Amino acid sequence: MRVLVVICAGLLTFSGCNLLDLEPVSQITSNQAFSDLNSAEGAVNGMYNNLQTPYMWRVQVLSDVASDMSQQIDTWDALIATDEFNWSVDNSEVEDLYTSFYRCIDIANNIIAYVPEMAIDQGIKDDMLGQAYWVRGLAYFDLARFFGGYPQVYGELGAVIVLTPSSGITESDLKPRSTLAETYAQAESDLLQALQLLPEARSSTVLSKVKATKPAARALLARYYLYNRQWDLAEQYATDAIAGKSLNVPFMSIFRNKNTEESLFEVQFSNVDINGLRNWYYPSNLSARGGTALHQSTYEAIVADPADTRAQLIAQNPARPVYYPTKWDDPQEGDNFQLLRLAEQYLIRAEARAELENFDGALEDLNAVRARAGVAARTAAGKDAIIAAILEERRLEFVGEGQRWFDVIRRGLGTTVFTNIVRTTGSQPSYSLSNAGRQVMPIPSVETRANNNVQQNEAYR
Secondary structure, eight states: OHHHHOOOOOOOOSSSOGGGGGOOSSSSSHHTSSSSSSHHHHHHHHHHHHHHIIIIIIIIHHHHHHTEEEOOOOOOHHHHHHHHHOTTOOOOHHHHHHHHHHHHHHHHHHHHHHGSSSOOOOHHHHHHHHHHHHHHHHHHHHHHHHHTBBBTTOOOOOOOOOOOOOEEEEEGOOOOOOOOOHHHHHHHHHHHHHHHHHHSOSSSSHHHHHOHHHHHHHHHHHHHHHHTHHHHHHHHHHHHHHHHHOOOHHHHHHHSSOOTTEEEEEOOOOOOSTTHHHHHHGGGGSOOOOEEEEHHHHHHHHHHSSTOGGGEEEEOOTTTSOEEEEEEOOEEEEEEEEEHHHHHHHHHHHHHHHTTTTTHHHHHHHHHHHHHHOOOOOOOOOOHHHHHHHHHHHHTTTTTTOOOOHHHHTTOOOOHHSSEEEEESSSEEOOOOOOOGGGGGOOOHHHHHHOOOOOOOOGGG
């Protein structure tokens, strides 16, 4: 199985940024990695460092380019295929995304396996284990939505669930994919376990954004329950995540500063461990690749209201008739990625409340986000109209953040909304998601070739 090949080859390779001033561990055995407190902390840091791979740009760009949010206007074949809903089983970026989640899972599995045996303070153990469960839960959630499907909408097969360190896995342990329900259940179990073990806050406000805490667990659980259509739990956990907080940070400041009060968790980057979002999303005349631009319809929606401050983070290359999101603008590409934001929790709760027919509460949450953006309150009436307004607000709020593809498909609207998407460049003037099976990406061929037990997604067989 490719998952095993990859994670065994890179077992406990924790190289990366010097997170929290602790030296990351690199190329060591499990015994060395968990020999004392410092080495165990290095392993935890390495786990976060490995989150950089999927979230440096692949999660965001692959999903946004697949949607009506962004379009690929340069010659990067893997992303052009994404724009056309034409993924192959050999798509290099899809393979890198898939294997990066399993690298995170393997490091988390090592922490979960070895930290309990260490002679260190129980509170420190619980914290480390909570962080490992949180990262593993995030990874299985991402594997489920990218490669499995969406509860009550599409998909039956989920991920290959691996819960032990790769060093103890042999060819006889090759497993098939679990069901989609089992994969989501594993993510839920991990996140609930994390919630029990993690601290409410860390020693500083910044540190609480750098490593997982109870608020980060609540926020991710709120997202999880939204996808799973468990509206009461989505509302509950979003409310818990919001408690004591408000949307006070100006929209531009969220992205021009690191670890603001808006963020419940940020994937950390530096000028050494760079974030690739600026390279893809920034105009080429401003020293970036400029290969991923907004669809014209998205741009027009963002600038439709002159008062909307979110339009301040849009730019154009005068030489090209397209517009770009400029949320991440560090020329050295050291911007963090805001993985969990407070605004998302308001919009999760708004959607859950609309489904529960608490329409006044739904509009209150929706309009809290709009007020921060400087635009007038919505007055939509009725469940369908309010949910449509919430989805549109999510489209405007999360430009470039990798939410749009999932928002449309989890609502069962993929083959309706993603129809005749006009492209500025390309071999065809527009593209449509006509095959429901392409609401998920293919399992990489290196995985299915190495493990005959892994079944390919239907549209790619």
